Amino acid sequence: MSRRTSLKDIAERVGVSTALVSYVINGQEKEKRVGKEVVKKIRAAAVELNYQPNQIARSLRRGSTKTIGLVVADIANPFFGNMARVIEDEANKQGYTVIFGSSDENSGKMGSLVDILINRQVDGFIIVPAEGTDLQIKVMQEKKIPLVLTDRYFMEVTTNYVVLDNFGATYDAISHLIEKGYKKIGMIAYKSNLIHMKERIRGYIEAMNNNNLGNEIRIEEVRNNHVGIDVEEAMSKLTAGERKINAILFATNALTISGLYCVQKLSLKIPEELAIIGFDGNEAFDFFYSPLTYIEQPIEEMGKEAVRVLIEQINGSTKIVHIKLRHTLIKRQSSL
Amino acid sequence: MSRRTSLKDIAERVGVSTALVSYVINGQEKEKRVGKEVVKKIRAAAVELNYQPNQIARSLRRGSTKTIGLVVADIANPFFGNMARVIEDEANKQGYTVIFGSSDENSGKMGSLVDILINRQVDGFIIVPAEGTDLQIKVMQEKKIPLVLTDRYFMEVTTNYVVLDNFGATYDAISHLIEKGYKKIGMIAYKSNLIHMKERIRGYIEAMNNNNLGNEIRIEEVRNNHVGIDVEEAMSKLTAGERKINAILFATNALTISGLYCVQKLSLKIPEELAIIGFDGNEAFDFFYSPLTYIEQPIEEMGKEAVRVLIEQINGSTKIVHIKLRHTLIKRQSSL
DNA sequence: AAATTAAGCTTAATCGTTTAAGCCATCAAG
DNA sequence: CTTGATGGCTTAAACGATTAAGCTTAATTT
Secondary structure (H helix, E strand, O other): OOOOOOHHHHHHHHOOOHHHHHHHHOOOOOOOOOOHHHHHHHHHHHHHOOOOOOHHHHHHHHOOOOEEEEEEOOOOOHHHHHHHHHHHHHHHHOOOEEEEEEOOOOHHHHHHHHHHHHHOOOOEEEEOOOOOOHHHHHHHHHOOOOEEEEOOOOOOOOOEEEEEOHHHHHHHHHHHHHHOOOOOEEEEEEOOOOHHHHHHHHHHHHHHHHOOOHHHOEEEEEOOOOHHHHHHHHHHHHOOOOOOOOEEEEOOHHHHHHHHHHHHHOOOOOOOOOEEEEEOOOHHHHHOOOOOEEEEOOHHHHHHHHHHHHHHHHOOOOOOOEEEEOOEEEOOHHHO | OOOOOOHHHHHHHHOOOHHHHHHHHOOOOOOOOOOHHHHHHHHHHHHHOOOOOOHHHHHHHHOOOOEEEEEEOOOOOHHHHHHHHHHHHHHHHOOOEEEEEEOOOOHHHHHHHHHHHHHOOOOEEEEOOOOOOHHHHHHHHHOOOOEEEEOOOOOOOOOEEEEEOHHHHHHHHHHHHHHOOOOOEEEEEEOOOOHHHHHHHHHHHHHHHHOOOHHHOEEEEEOOOOHHHHHHHHHHHHOOOOOOOOEEEEOOHHHHHHHHHHHHHHOOOOOOOOEEEEEOOOHHHHHOOOOOEEEEOOHHHHHHHHHHHHHHHHOOOOOOOEEEEOOEEEOOHHHO
16 A cells, blocks of 8 residues: 655645645635635645545544544344444544444443454443443543433443333333233333333333223243243243233333244234234334334434434533434234 | 643653663563663553553554545445444554444445545455445556455456345345245336446346246336435336236345335235245344345455455455355245 | 734644653662 | 763653644635
């Protein structure tokens, strides 16, 4: 890779100091009173030599990289993939570049990911925090590293966040099922202390309680590293025996998909034997023989807001922003 | 953000020059004969002050950022999302970080994306090139920028690439359909000059010809920015009239999904009225009432190989590598 | 005519690391 | 007692861009 042209090259060709070139390149020729002729020559040389500023040098000097670090659970998960896309576009619009990493919901991995990104001097972070990373986040917060959490947050740590109104979402979903006449409603969620899960479960419970169905509450919590077998076990448990349910709410996209595989296996009739509500959109929901009712998240808004808030923060704002966005319940055949 | 600790801080605390600290931090205490006591003190101070090297400064000095630029069509597309994930993991293993961007199959966007990444001094690129970017790629190649193309490549530009044996994949798929007794087989592909599309189409044509079905060949090419309506039109055309087909091959994941929506709309019986073969895996294929036969791509291998080849290139290898990987045909009900 | 202001430029430090080159002991060998 | 290693350290330049401060010369003001 032959050396790229630098400010110095232009300076030499035009016969001036690098300072002047820098001023012109950065559009400060007025304030710094650079001569008209010289400005022209510098511009011409820059074009001719195809000058592109070295962002690394610039970053070192300016102390800002115009880069944001994005940490999600798994970029291959469509929910996070879509979010990443929105964030990418929005960041680009504002002149920022995105570096990403997947934590796999693992606190250790998230820690080293964050370290790497800090060493690369990202200007700020958008993070989907893994379980047990409250301390990590707190430390970042104390170091005044600009930071926005999304999808989830920690009650004990005061940070910016942009999340779904998870309680409202599941409350609404359960209310809809009840309205349709279902009473024996179960739920499959992750075993997790993360707030989004707690809130989704709370929405379910309160909706049940408020409709005098408190004693019908049946929640199965599965391990996120054994989704396949755990969901299978949970489904068998819930759909058999005395207290067999006739409707179910899944707490995430992945859980819904896993649940659908079980439904196939157990050849349950949807919605006759079991009504279903899923989480997030997914093409698979459309092609399931009984198209799924699901809770749609405003991914686009979420990503955009996250970037907006983060950049405000990077630009020095110190106010803490909490944003809860509303879902949309897409009603279809699986909950008729 | 209070200033982070630098080499200088450690040097001052221990009472030595920054050079020594740098040597120790980089594990060169042997070659550079640093005193045992001093090494200990420096190590202790580094830990105590929680020293983390500033990668920006390091990059500037070393002329290498340990960063790779990944340009895909759209990170929100599961195929590319999965690939990104594999690349991320593999790159991390080798000490590299990934910066990504989505081109939307748009040559202009790809150009500016590449420019941005070059200015950020990425050490090399993994690119899924958009149509009409052969010149861009050629220029990069001439500038000796380490580079691996994937998913597609250009016949006219000699670069490294890691792709699917697209011809073999569709040839195999069509052969399977013919074996199953289907003769009136159509195909829906993108209108594109990109090699992967050409090869997929060529595989279809040759398989048809080699089975004396040359006069049954029916290809519909749709615009990638109007997938919805174009596929609908193509499907109506192919599945009606005199020469109505009884089997179809889709050239990509997105096309398959679009096609399935049409199948729902036209309420075609699969596979009785129409056998289907899709491209790439997708959960939706599993839940379609007649689970889809599809061409599975070795995404993991593809991503891993791309990273491997790129890093070889970054490390100075000048040999050009061409890798074609084999698909797996997952046979299921939709082509029985 | 002296003093001030403005225009147009250069110098040099700086960001945090890396690394070639050199300095100064100490010690062994001749 | 000189020479040459060897060990253990420092100096300072370099990477490429930014920017405060200062230096000329010419023009304007008093």
